[in-house]
Amino acid sequence: MVAHDxxxxxxxxxxxxxxxSDTWSVVVVTALGRGPARYGELRDKIGGISNKMLTQTLRRLADNGLVERRELRTAPPGTEYRLTDLGHSLLVPVCALSRWAEENTDALLDARTA
Structure with a gap:
C-alpha cells in the first residue's frame, strides 16, 4: 500500500x-446512501441543484468509482444510480460531516454576524 501525505x-x-469535499458530491453521496435512485428522483430530492450540476457530479463520482450508473430497460428508458462498495465506504465520514454542518450552522452564522 502506498502512503499518501x-x-x-x-x-x-x-x-x-x-x-x-465538494458540496454537491457530499449531498449526492448522502442521498444515494439511502439506496439506488433514478436521475429524476435525485434531482427532486436535492433542492437547488441544476440538471447540469447533477449530471456533472454524477459523472465525476462515477468516473472515480464511487457511483455506478445503470441503464434501465423501461418505457421510457431510465437511468439508475447507486453507490459502489467504495462509495459506501465514504458514507460514514460524509454523513458525519453533513450532520456536523446541520448541527453547527447556527453557531457559524452567529459568529459571522458578531
Missing part, C-alpha cells in the same frame, strides 16, 4: 479530497 503539494490524495 496530504501536506505534500503533489500528493494525489489532495485530488481525492477535492472530489469528496
Amino acid at each position: 496530504v501536506f505534500l503539494s503533489d500528493c494525489p490524495a489532495r485530488t481525492t479530497l477535492e472530489l469528496i
